[in-house]
Amino acid sequence: MCGRYATYGPVSVSRQAREVLDELDLDLVSEINQRDDAFNIAPTHRALVVTHGEQGYEAGLLRWGLIPSWAKDAKLGAKTINARAETVATKPAFRNAFKKRRCLIPASGFFEWRVESAGKQPYFIHDPAGHLLMFAGVWEAWRPSENDDWLKTFTIITGAPGKVSGDIHDRQPVILPPDVWQAWMTDTVDEAAALLAAVPEAELVSYPVPKAVGSPRNNRPELVQPITVDAEPDDLL
Numbered sequence: 001m002c003g004r005y006a007t008y009g010p011v012s013v014s015r016q017a018r019e020v021l022d023e024l025d026l027d028l029v030s031e032i033n034q035r036d037d038a039f040n041i042a043p044t045h046r047a048l049v050v051t052h053g054e055q056g057y058e059a060g061l062l063r064w065g066l067i068p069s070w071a072k073d074a075k076l077g078a079k080t081i082n083a084r085a086e087t088v089a090t091k092p093a094f095r096n097a098f099k100k101r102r103c104l105i106p107a108s109g110f111f112e113w114r115v116e117s118a119g120k121q122p123y124f125i126h127d128p129a130g131h132l133l134m135f136a137g138v139w140e141a142w143r144p145s146e147n148d149d150w151l152k153t154f155t156i157i158t159g160a161p162g163k164v165s166g167d168i169h170d171r172q173p174v175i176l177p178p179d180v181w182q183a184w185m186t187d188t189v190d191e192a193a194a195l196l197a198a199v200p201e202a203e204l205v206s207y208p209v210p211k212a213v214g215s216p217r218n219n220r221p222e223l224v225q226p227i228t229v230d231a232e233p234d235d236l237l
């Protein structure tokens with residue numbers, strides 16, 4: 001699963017990614033750089049998500065943890081922070097969003113925990129050049145009654161891990177390369193399902209980070225800085 005990630009500036013993107021963002025008329029780099037850094041995005045937090053609609057492509061804040069339109073209350077969102085790539089098109093909680101509301105979730109990197117001799121150790125996994133990653137996701141709009149405002153929520157789609165994250169966890173976010181960003185949000189259901197199945201393995205690197213990232217209340221740059229596991233600073237715990 002993916003239970004924590006980070007999105008912060010200054011943002012670095014590849015030349016191909018910048019060209020695709022220009023084609024989408026989306027200044028995502030400025031969107032992220034002008035917002036507060038998020039070093040520890042956790043479920044129920046609001047995070048930047050790229051959607052597509054009548055106004056074209058736009059980035060906005062959505063709550064992490066998808067709430068289907070048919071849900072009786074918002075509690076279900078705590079169980080739907082991730083959707084499996086193998087079943088996202090068929091699971092009742094996600095299938096309608098997969099048909100109509102696919103999205104992109106920008107991330108500087110994500111966290112996973114590995115059980116080691118000293119307990120669970122978090123690792124930060126990211127692009128080796130520090131470029132922005134783009135997770136595949138779907139989003140939904142929900143409200144408890146007709147008199148309430150709409151709440152927009154999202155989930156991150158996960159798939160098999162790559163050679164780097166596979167040493168830490170058995171799942172990882174589906175990371176989409178720039179050349180399929182537009183297709184992911186606009187293709188047919190069958191095309192989108194085929195795209196998910198054919199996503200190439202992203203090149204990633206990882207390093208251990210402070211265990212303080214385990215608390216969603218913590219949000220500071222040190223959480224994404226590498227540490228020596230045997231000498232973790234006490235003041236970060």
